[in-house]
Amino acid sequence: MAARPTTVLVVLLFTLTACLFVSSVWSQVHDMSNMQGMPGMDRSKMTISESAAQDEDTRVSEFNHRLVGFILFLAGIFVLADEYSEKRWFPIRYVWPMCFLIAGMFVLIFSDAEIWPFGPQTPWYALTHSLEDLQHKGFAIILLGLGYVEFQRARGRFKGVLLALFFPVLAIVGIILLLFHVHGTDMSGPNAMKVMAHIQTQHRWFAAAGLGIAVAKGLAEVPQRWQQALKRIWPALLTVLGILLMAYTETVN
Numbered sequence: 001m002a003a004r005p006t007t008v009l010v011v012l013l014f015t016l017t018a019c020l021f022v023s024s025v026w027s028q029v030h031d032m033s034n035m036q037g038m039p040g041m042d043r044s045k046m047t048i049s050e051s052a053a054q055d056e057d058t059r060v061s062e063f064n065h066r067l068v069g070f071i072l073f074l075a076g077i078f079v080l081a082d083e084y085s086e087k088r089w090f091p092i093r094y095v096w097p098m099c100f101l102i103a104g105m106f107v108l109i110f111s112d113a114e115i116w117p118f119g120p121q122t123p124w125y126a127l128t129h130s131l132e133d134l135q136h137k138g139f140a141i142i143l144l145g146l147g148y149v150e151f152q153r154a155r156g157r158f159k160g161v162l163l164a165l166f167f168p169v170l171a172i173v174g175i176i177l178l179l180f181h182v183h184g185t186d187m188s189g190p191n192a193m194k195v196m197a198h199i200q201t202q203h204r205w206f207a208a209a210g211l212g213i214a215v216a217k218g219l220a221e222v223p224q225r226w227q228q229a230l231k232r233i234w235p236a237l238l239t240v241l242g243i244l245l246m247a248y249t250e251t252v253n
Contacts, residue, residue: 058250060113068103069245075099076238083232093154096235100147108140132182142174161221168218175210178203191252198252202244209241 075096082092112133113119115126126133149166152158183199216234220227 057113062248062250064107064111065248066246068107069242069248071099071103071106071242072245073239073242076235076240076242079235079238080232083235094151097147097151097154100143100150102147104140104143104145104147107136107143111136111140135177135181138177139174142170146170164221165218168214168221171210171214171217175207175214178207178210194252195250199250202248205244206241209237209244212237213241 078092078096078099082096110118112126112130114121115123115133127137128134146167149158149163153163181203183196183203213234216230216237220230220234
């Protein structure tokens with residue numbers, strides 16, 4: 001009986017990520033076709049207020065990535081502490097899923113400053129007019145879903161192989177979505193394309209670390225020779241992902 005609400009959660013999360021994935025691909029193809037032959041904007045012609053607003057958007061985006069990275073880094077440390085401890089402190093097993101829940105709530109509420117209550121846009125308007133905002137909320141729901149299921153597993157409520165594989169499978173879906181993430185980069189500067197390539201490269205590293213986490217954690221749930229080693233490898237990779245996010249930048253020299 002306990003698995004029924006989880007089945008609904010799985011279906012909803014996969015439906016959400018599938019919709020976001022399709023919309024991301026369509027948006028990127030559409031944007032690339034519109035950008036062909038389009039001359040770049042001159043940042044020198046922008047007003048001081050417009051330039052300041054774009055600089056503030058960059059600072060906010062970097063802060064968001066770095067704070068989420070710090071939270072995920074802590075999650076990895078708590079898992080490692082639990083795995084390496086000879087006398088395990090029982091409550092620690094709840095901490096790392098709560099880190100995912102905290103990260104998900106932060107992204108859900110604070111990822112887009114233009115949305116109410118921090119900005120003038122209503123949530124409905126933002127989510128129906130900005131694919132970037134919609135994707136951010138999708139990533140938030142994925143983090144919340146992962147944290148919720150793992151928290152229930154720590155409580156002994158959710159059991160079974162399918163629920164054990166929920167994390168790696170949904171994480172891989174999120175990784176695929178990350179590779180098609182739309183980023184509202186300032187395209188008015190002279191290094192706009194270089195900055196975009198820099199951002200995309202960092203996201204590919206995020207995806208690579210995430211894939212390692214998903215595969216290692218999935219295999220760690222299956223009894224086999226390397227199970228104990230994998231139980232320590234995936235949280236170590238989680239700390240690596242956290243460090244990569246904490247080093248995120250949207251500027252190039």
